[in-house]
Amino acid sequence: MVNTSDGHALSAEHIIDARPEAIFDAFVALYDSQRPEWVTDAQLDLRPGGRWSVAFQVPDGPAFREERVLTTVERPSRLSYDMRAIYAGGPGFGTSVEVTIDAAPGGQRLRLVQRGFPTVESRDEFAGAWIASKGERIAIVAGKEALLVAEDRPAQREVILEQ
DSSP states (O other): OOOOSSSEEEEEEEEEOSOHHHHHHHHHHTTTTTOOTTEEEEEEOOSTTOEEEEEEEOTTSOEEEEEEEEEEEETTTEEEEEEEEEETTSOOEEEEEEEEEEEETTEEEEEEEEEEESSHHHHHHHHHHIIIIIHHHHHHHHTTTSOOOBTTBOOEEEEEEEO
């Protein structure tokens, strides 16, 4: 288990017009069958206690891996895991992540809370990725089932950074 009593946290929310099952499955697919080119490898055992290993090569950033241990799998409403970020030649760190999906005006609220960042900079780097890509990509993947993100109606989003 990751110690999150110290450190920094972020919370990101997206309102997506889709069924909760489609959103949950799209979140998982982001690191599996529908992964973008910056996710270079993924292995998933989708059950409590299962391991989820994901390799990243983000544009203009270092390659790194996230080694995750799933703590909760409650499709379609909740997924949580402890994560350890591992960087070649540099220090890593651990966080706890909880993803929830619940009804909200305009669709479903996809909320991600990640706690335990060792620095404001590491938190802000991860927050930038959630803002810029993941929520919209989840909406697009889920959109194979329903029209979610149109040019005139982007996903609503909010990010909260905590000290």
